[in-house]
Amino acid sequence: MSTKSLAFRVLTLLGVLALMLAACGPKPIEAPPATKAPTVTEAPAATEAPANEAQFENFTWWTAGGEAEGLNGMYEVFNALYPGVEIINAAIAGGGGTVAKPVLVTRLAGGDPPDAFQVHVGQEILMYSPEQYIQPLDDLYAEQGWDQIFPQDLLPLLQNNGHYWLVPVNIHRGNVLWYNKQIFEENGLTPPTTFDEFFAICETLQAKGITPYGFGNGGGWEDGFTFESFILGTLGPEGYKSLWAGATPWTDPGVTQALENYWKALGYANTDHAAISWDGAAQLIVEGKAAMFIHGDWTNGYFIAKAFDGFGWAAAPGSVGSFHVISDGFAMPKGIKNPVNAKSWMIVAGSKAGQEAFNPKKGSICARTDCDPNIYSDYLKWSAGDFASNALVPGSDIAGHPQWVTALKDIMVIFAQNGDVAAAQAAMQQACLDAGVCK
Amino acid sequence: MRRLTRDRLTSFALITPSVVAIAVFVYGFIAFNGYSSLARWDSLLPDFTFVGLRNFQKLFTLARFQIDVRNMLTFIGLFIPACLAIGFVLAVLLDQRVKGEGLFRSIFLLPMAISAIVTGVVWRWLMSPGTAETGSYGINLLLEQIGAGFLKSGWYTDPQFGIKAVVIAAAWQMSGYTMAMYLAGLRGIPEELREAARIDGASELQIYRHVVLPLLRPITFSAAIILGQIALNIFALVVAMTGPGPGFSTDVPALFMFDTTFRGGNFAMGAAIATIMLLLVMGLVVPYLIHTFRSEVQV
The missing domain is CATH 3.40.190.10 (Periplasmic binding protein-like II)
Structure with missing residues (x-):
């Protein structure tokens, strides 16, 4: 009798334990306190790499041909500015990010976000619950004057829920x-x-x-x-x-x-x-x-x-x-390991030098309006001309x-x-x- | 009395870790999945607002899900009989005390040891149909060469054929396993029974029909359950071989679940699909467990 009640008690305890674990295990990861993220004024001067941040991890699905070359072009611009930073290129092959996105979802939800990740401009960002997981870039836009440099027709398309969450790097x-x-x-x-x-x-x-x-x-x-x-x-x-x-x-x-x-x-x-x-x-x-x-x-x-x-x-x-x-951009999650480097990357991705290095190889035009048209192939010249004069319709x-x-x-x-x-x-x-x- | 209690305590201590692990990692997660399927959770951030059966209601209206369920039924209906039949025939052939039995047994069992991804990729190549411009590939080329060109097919690229192409690859992989089960069963049938039937004047065919097959029924039953469970959860093979296919002709619920959850970010809907898959498997396994339990009690 005593053993039976013991068994009963053990099993009850296990049941309760299981329920408790089930209830608390999958709770949403608490957003890291905002103080962890760099404040806007901390923008590094171009040459000083912070001593405690030796790396920068970038998550994309650009692995093939021209897109990988374009990304490397942008990495070169970044390396020239921040020679001490090691870039970890966490790219996962698969067109349109069909393979990469599930991995990104897991990493964001699991509290192991990459320092920056590729995302399509538009409502795709909503899939990642941006208020919880992504850093808004409104201050960066103001600081870098991007709201003057990206096409005025494009700006409303870059915002979701009233914030800029990403920097566009190209236009397809x-x-x-x-x-x-x-x-x-x-x-x-x-x-x-x-x-x-x-x-x-x-x-x-x-x-x-x-x-x-x-x-x-x-x-x-x-x-x-x-x-x-x-x-x-x-x-x-x-x-x-x-x-x-x-x-x-x-x-x-x-x-x-x-x-x-x-x-x-x-x-x-x-x-x-x-x-x-x-x-x-x-x-x-x-x-x-x-x-x-x-x-x-x-x-x-x-x-x-x-x-x-x-x-x-x-x-x-x-x-x-x-x-x-159709446009690709980069976003910066909350709670990342190298916030200063990530911010530097966002600045490079939105910069003239970064976009000029990236786009001709990727086969797209700059999201900025001030790129040198001579870097483009014949097709891209045609595309850039149409982009400036045509009715823009969102993909x-x-x-x-x-x-x-x-x-x-x-x-x-x-x-x-x-x-x-x-x-x-x-x-x-x-x-x-x-x-x-x-x- | 004291010793007995101590023994029991030891045995409790020994099984506790596995009971806890199973309680948490199996039943806990199943419960959490069920709970999620009734919630709103449709983006990365969990949202456990209770919405009742709304996700399920929505799911059943989706054309893709309806196609998936049809595909699943087709798959189960062809895959299980195919594996059982091929496995049985192979087992009977091996049971004839052939020379090099061990070698053949390994050969037939080998496909099961190969990763579903590898199987999928290989069959993807084999069944790649080719075009009028490029000429035929793989199986189509073989059929052409042996003068059976009329059997050529678009395989998995033909929506009418669709999931049946996956059945072929899956049956290739799992038939050896059924064979092993049947072979063990055949070896368990005493020679005296066959002898007795022969003395009664039964032909070899009649012996298999009336003596061997009835004795193998428990094995057929177990094999069918395991194959059914494999069929309901099939994922890797389809991903590697065909993907969802034209018009979702090779799509299965597991693939839809993955797409919905991790590509679409709709976690609650994904959980709803998972719940339905679980119910289907339970519909298969629970009667089996009851049956096994009953027969054990009878013994």
Whole structure:
């Protein structure tokens, strides 16, 4: 009897213990006291590396070709200013950060944040509960005069919940049509400016046995991303923005038209598009196996890496005069080991020297307006010109909360498979309602 | 009496660490997961505002989740019978006292020792279909060479085939394990029973049908449970081999859970998916445990 009650007591104790642990274990990590972070006035003079901070750890997903070179270019600028600091390049490969982000989430939540990390400009930062985990950069913006140097149209896009959380380092354009010049010349074609022209060219090329539209959606994100260019080309910049703002419902006939165009374009695509991802599609243009490709301008970097110069470019069909903005930036978590070095990095990332070292290699243009245009390739000169004069429309990362964008991406993956316009559109409207944007 | 108590105390002291560890790291975390699935927690910062079953309601309306559940059912429905059938046939063949039995046993068991990531990558290459421009690769090329070109398929890139491609790779990996289980079972069947059946005039086929298979039922049952559990939790193989696939044709709940939680930052929704996966596994394992418990009691 006594042993039985002992056993009972032990088990009860264990149960209570387990519940207690379960209840207190996963509590949110307390935000470190604000005093740990450097105050703004402590900005180091360019050459003094603080004795107690020998390192700086930077978390990115830039590991391939031009992007890694660009990052190294920025590291060189940093090293020249702070020769005593060892840079730990904690980069994790995987396009769009699909592999890196889960690791970052774990590190932030686990209280082991890197000194700085890469993040897309826009609402992506909201995924990381910025008030809790990220240092606001409002003071740094004022101190560095960034609110004068970044384009005025861009500034509101850089803020979330009333604060600047990141420094943008580059601008990519999403709505670009790439084409194989040789195919276009041999067939006497000029780049299409509308979807009607685009489909007419598709007809012409298909009749000659040439795959008109190169595409790859094996990565799972390409459908949602490419569709943004289709909405922009169908609804125009104001319609596009109003859709993301919830003023135009996703049940709008314009969205129907965009979905129909998307499905029609898929009909002209290489048959193995599900087996390859965007770089496979770009390779089709390089090899002359497909004529046109609608994608972001990191494609330019891919072509350069393949030493291919037989490509031309234009705004994606229907979107002449609009610039679909995608931008990368750096943010600085709270509770980091090397706060002074991290701040120095943010300053370098936002500086003219840093951005000029980074962007030509990355294949993007500076987020600053004062970069020397002579550092750019022909494509980037064109892009910079459009960026200065076009209507800027936000990419989905900027325009929507990550969960909304993910829902849209999933809807497009299914749509690209079954072509059910009505179902896709209803799901899109529901996603907008769930996001609390549509009423 | 005193000695007995001391013995018991010792045994309590010995099992306490594992009981505590299991209480915390298994049941504690399961409870925490269940609790999270009923909360709002949709960004990095935990938010335990109670929202009831809202996450589950939302989940069941999502087209991706519906596809995932269908894929899962297809996967289980093909994977378990395939492993059982292949494993059984291999075991029967090895049971014929063939020369070099040990070697073959190792060969058949080896795939199980290979990491799911390696298996996934290898099968990804083997089943890469190739295109009209590049010509065929892997299995398609093999089929072409042996004059069976009509069997060529897009494999995992063809949404109609989709998850079945993963079944092939998973069955390749786990059939050896079923074989080992069956082989042990076959060795446990006394020769006298077969002899008796032979004397009664039963053919070899009839012996397997009416003597061997019924005796192997507990093994089939255990193997099916373990395979079912593996199937419900499959993740690494799909990640390495196909990812979510075109139109989510190779997507599974575990992958959706990972995406939702760590890529989308929606922890509560991820917890809801995990809870459903747990319930599915429990639906499989609990009847098994009850059955095992009952038969032990009977003995």
